[in-house]
Amino acid sequence: MRRQHRVMGILSVVALVGASAPMFSTPAIADTDQQAEISALKAEIQKLESKVDSLQAQQAAPTIMPSQAALEETTAAADKHDWSGPYAGANVGVGMVNGNVIQEYLGGTEAFSDAIVQGGLHAGYNYQIRNTILGGEAEINLGSQNNKGAMSEESNPESTKSRISWSAALLGRAGIALGDTIFFADAGPGPAIARLRGSAPVNTGLNWTVDRWAPGIKGGAGAEFMVSPKISIRAQYSVLALTSQTDKQVICASCGLERVVWTNMQQAATIGADWHF
Numbered sequence: 001m002r003r004q005h006r007v008m009g010i011l012s013v014v015a016l017v018g019a020s021a022p023m024f025s026t027p028a029i030a031d032t033d034q035q036a037e038i039s040a041l042k043a044e045i046q047k048l049e050s051k052v053d054s055l056q057a058q059q060a061a062p063t064i065m066p067s068q069a070a071l072e073e074t075t076a077a078a079d080k081h082d083w084s085g086p087y088a089g090a091n092v093g094v095g096m097v098n099g100n101v102i103q104e105y106l107g108g109t110e111a112f113s114d115a116i117v118q119g120g121l122h123a124g125y126n127y128q129i130r131n132t133i134l135g136g137e138a139e140i141n142l143g144s145q146n147n148k149g150a151m152s153e154e155s156n157p158e159s160t161k162s163r164i165s166w167s168a169a170l171l172g173r174a175g176i177a178l179g180d181t182i183f184f185a186d187a188g189p190g191p192a193i194a195r196l197r198g199s200a201p202v203n204t205g206l207n208w209t210v211d212r213w214a215p216g217i218k219g220g221a222g223a224e225f226m227v228s229p230k231i232s233i234r235a236q237y238s239v240l241a242l243t244s245q246t247d248k249q250v251i252c253a254s255c256g257l258e259r260v261v262w263t264n265m266q267q268a269a270t271i272g273a274d275w276h277f
């Protein structure tokens with residue numbers, strides 16, 4: 001409203017001065033000072049007219065506002081995080097281990113199930129294409145599996161001890177990115193150091209040991225959330241299944257070589273944190 005009043009006032013002045021301009025420019029006025037004053041007034045009128053035209057043009061021009069779709073697109077672009085690049089981190093968790101030990105000659109079988117605690121380190125690389133995440137990860141973990149049991153053969157009870165300490169995995173990774181969160185699945189080879197010990201104290205006290213890297217397969221799924229430009233946290237569930245280990249051991253003096261078959265599977269829920277380089 002103030003701008004409109006000012007415009008109307010300027011237009012009134014322009015009209016008044018414009019109406020009197022011919023009178024000022026008549027030959028009857030011969031004084032030089034008056035002619036100079038008239039010229040100055042005319043110049044001022046031209047300036048006022050230009051300003052009025054500019055104000056009228058501004059009032060007539062529509063106000064351009066960005067569309068809602070453009071605003072949403074800009075906001076989404078600002079909130080979007082690019083997960084591409086290398087990262088490294090650590091994890092810790094708890095889980096269960098299940099398996100069994102079979103001795104074919106004696107007919108003894110031990111099935112075991114126990115809770116475990118594990119922790120480890122990992123490093124990998126993500127590559128983001130639109131909302132798709134592709135990458136790979138290498139990890140190494142230390143677990144607490146240390147099961148003890150006894151074979152079911154009553155005439156020749158056999159004590160056993162199974163242990164998995166170190167495990168590793170080389171995983172392919174795929175997922176979907178939703179801003180600062182990704183949901184992913186991974187899978188790949190997962191060997192582990194497997195150790196199985198047995199003894200038969202009733203017969204001869206002979207002891208035997210199976211100790212080797214056992215091949216396996218590991219897979220899992222989880223979610224990861226970016227809490228800062230460089231730090232993310234993750235939660236994951238994974239399964240490590242080792243291939244059946246078969247070995248021949250001297251169980252007792254009269255038995256000769258005995259075929260021992262050992263199976264093992266671990267399940268774990270872990271949480272971790274990553275640093276993105």
